Amino acid sequence: MNSKYTPLFEPFTFSNGIKLDNRIVMAPMTNFSSNPDGTVSDQEVEYYVRRSKGVGMVITACTYVTANGKGFPGQFAGNSDDMIPSLRRLATAIKETGAKAVLQIFHGGRLCPPELVPNGDVVSASAVPAERGAAPAGQPVPRELSDGEIESIIRDFGETTRRAIESGFDGVEIHGANGYLIQQFFSPHSNRREDRWGGSLEKRLAFPLAVVDEVKRIVQTYAKDPFIVGYRFSPEEPETPGITMADTLKLVDALADKHLDYLHVSLTDFWSTPRRGVEDKRPRIELIKEQAGDRVPVIGVGSIYTADDALKALQTGIPLIALGRGLIIEPDWVEKVKQGRESEIATKLNKNDQKRLVIPDPLWQAIISTPGWFPGIE
Template sequence: MANYQLLEPFQFNNGVSLKNKVVMAPMTTMSSFYNGKITQDELNYFAARAGGPGMVITSVANVSEIGKGFEGELSVASDDMLPGLTKLAATIKKDGAKAILQIFNAGRKSTTSVLRGETPVSASAVAAEFPPESETPRALEQEEIEQIIVDFGTATRRAIQAGFDGVELHGANTYLLQQFYSAHSNRRTDEWGATLEKRMKFPLAVIKEVTETIKQYAPSSFLLGYRVSPEEVETPGIRLEDTLYLAKQIQNQIDYLHLFMGSYKRTSLNDPNDTTPILEQFAARVGRKTPLIGIGSVETPEDANEVLDNGGDLVAVGRELLREPQWVQKIQSGDEASIRNTMSLSDMEELSIPGAMQTYLQESFGSVMNFTPDGKKAENYQNQAAPMEGFEKKL
């Protein structure tokens, strides 16, 4: 067996220990019930993959009904969800992995149809540029903003009750936390907008609310993570320096920072003259004080080690764990030759991929999945956004 860094244990600053440095990335399953309750198909999906990684981050869960982003989405918006969430946490933790519940509000990335007639909300009444048919949201009122902040705290309390080891705030993929920070989606002139510092007020308020909830209800070992998309391609919009600044501001308030990119080798989408990989820039700016999760097109143990060599403290694996649920175990046993890096459409049932997710992968992400029999290799996302990032840009 090769001496891979990814198999080494890891300890967070608050004392939480992981059996290895591999994180199962959060991936949308589209497979929860209509009301957000967990299904047995989802439990089977996580059970098939949770044995190897040191930490598993769930599919995203909405913190309130107005924050639901798509059909088949997990919810943590009411106490009715607790029995299912408790089963999910226990399923993930069965073989020693830490279970992290990712929570969010989709904001303007939702639709009137998904919200059963309600208009999507955001910082301002500005439609997203991608997809082109995005609806124009309604600008949130002061009281609504304050309620959503509370909703994040209440969702965290439920995650603690359900037995999770932490929560991850989804501030990426152009969802509501990112929408408030972005000059594209936030055109407010009150205390929640107008300047970069004021646009940052909402994510900071959510972090504060969640932190206070953790102190009140959770043991000291409970983790708080934050996920970011490094850049937006809209003008105006978030640029790399903006997100590096945000990371610096929150680094002492979170237990880890999770980057979201289609490739761990990604360089700036907006500045072709900036050839330093984004992962390395975050590692240099945030440093080892706040653990950094690197992600993007990790398929082999060599890829994972490169992430760790280039500044990641942990490495998130997504699509490869769909194709090969035993990825970590096969590396541990020296059986890398048997690792699948392609996926046959006929194998998805065997791989415990829920039926709704099977359709979703084929229709929306066929270009990134290495599906056979067409034999098409997923594109290199070093210089372009991947479909799952919520926007499109090619250089």
Template sequence: MTNYKFLEPYTFANGATVKNRIVIPPMTEESAMADGTVSRDELHYVSLRAGGVGMFISPVANVTPDGKGFEGELSVADDRFIPGLSKLAHAMKGHGSKAILQIFHAGRMSSSSVLRGTQPVSASAVAAPREGMETPRELTESEIETIIQSFGDATRRAIEAGFDGVEIHGANTYLIQQFFSPNSNQRTDKWGGTVDKRMTFALEIIKAARKAVDDYAKSPFILGYRISPEEVETPGIRLADTLHFIDTLADQPIDYLHISMGNAWRTSLNDPSEQTPTILRIKKQVNGRKPLISVGSIKTPAEAEKVMDAGIEFAAIGREYLCEPNWVEKVEAGLEDTIHYSINRAELDDLGLTPILMTFLEGMQANIPFEGESENKQGIEASPILNE
């Protein structure tokens, strides 16, 4: 079957056209050089997966040195990274995929070890409620303004490197989400307090990135925003606040919203009486103002088409693209029955899966199936750090 709706092209409001509705979401692969420079392993990994999908979103890149969250992470914090990022963009754009660079600051989701002795920073001096997490230093107002500008500078570098867009990473417990969360943001100035004030940091980052696009992009450049709908901590982000935020985001100068969840059809994490999938509640709130990307445990063509049938514009396929780098091409060729849904450990080199990446995936219990291994060895739902 080749008449799937997800194989149809899509044109954004800014005029950028993608050839289909399938997206490779940002996935942590810990393969950059120690200083954040693009490695040959990364270039090989992305080149194997480029071409079929409409959009390919990179692993996350930090916008400042103190924004680094883990080893092997990309950086876009300085102009010296542009040559390597240019190679990455070129590899991701092979055969017509749009290359999107995801940019972020880890905030308190880092450590003094990762930062080589520097204390992590956040909206407030509140440690993440997870074992072993350090108490961050509260950012000053001038430091906040500097980080906001760093997102604008990162966007300019992405343009110069040849990417087709950037995705602002406002999800998965990192700094932008930390400013929105009442758990991590206990400020009483203009950056915290009410839900509207807790939006301010994200909105200013969008403004800085948009200005860079307007100033430097010579062709339609895609600006996306990623958000996690809820937190399980108390206090924490609840869906009512997120829907209010979504309503504001839908009127911002961005081109899409990417909804980060471990399962695309998940219902509320905090309200067991809520039976409507969260993605559908968000879709209703957006009301057609921005296209949505839905992600989370989408593997088969039928599952991707279910997203289209719900009126959601894009389906992101992450972990399955580790198993099958030619997923779209096989669907287009009518070869669905040849799609691989598990990994043969003897073929890791052919899949561009390095020992570092495999160790990371297994440590995160990332629910990656391996051929010939029993169900109970497959792991659990992806950790947020996998970033699918």
């Protein structure tokens, strides 16, 4: 190995004592490839095994915690105990490669397609449709959740955490990013409530923090060994009103006080800068790390393809670097850097590579039908 990349391979130990072999994490990426009954498919397992070897930790695609939270076709389920054997199969397959396995837990809220949820009942913090990601007919107007339903969904996040523990996962990541339900409660765009769950910024924080508290309570109750709890968030929204960088720094502050094992920033570009809310023009990731301080480690992500990209990101002081598209394009990324073959890392996708890269059919179709998503596919 080229000695300059040694920092990427230093072990990392979470505050709970769980140790990662290196600083590289597989980012959570939807693959649309589960079985119709919500169980993990053979193709999915093969896809994860192909990419897990060498990385310190794998964060899975998101699993829905309740039936009305299903956000994608081909999304695997975590909403009932019947799914524990399926979840266990995935956890076991990842862990057998030597990586830690973290299950991302999620509710799609107003971004759930009506045809995927019972009775087409799409729910959110308030009856405000999404402005983006819309079909030609527009996004459905969601139904505002009642206080009792909100409490129930919080418990559902806890129950899916218990299933993750029973399935042998090493941790869970709470999906508070990408415009889904937890973010919808924090956002002034989607949350227009005037009760204990909305209004002021502090009240818009109530649901995300309640989910964190419930997940941590379940871990304390059921986990016999150390268990990772992370939280993923998106720093800003383009909508007006919407989450600003200033709002996010308050979210980071509140989350850092919760003794989480990590915060994971959802970014397309690691080096992106704030859109609004602060005058500081430094990259968002630096502002977030500064706000988190020594209280909680931060995982950075976004358009990191080469070993030099990862090293430059690590040099900001961010302790863990997640690769998403990079690991789909180059499943042997870690092995190649270890072997001094970093110049051989593929950074573009070839249209003939599906079989060699073990990419499931539904994910492959999504990639080739979305120009610009992956480098090389035009």
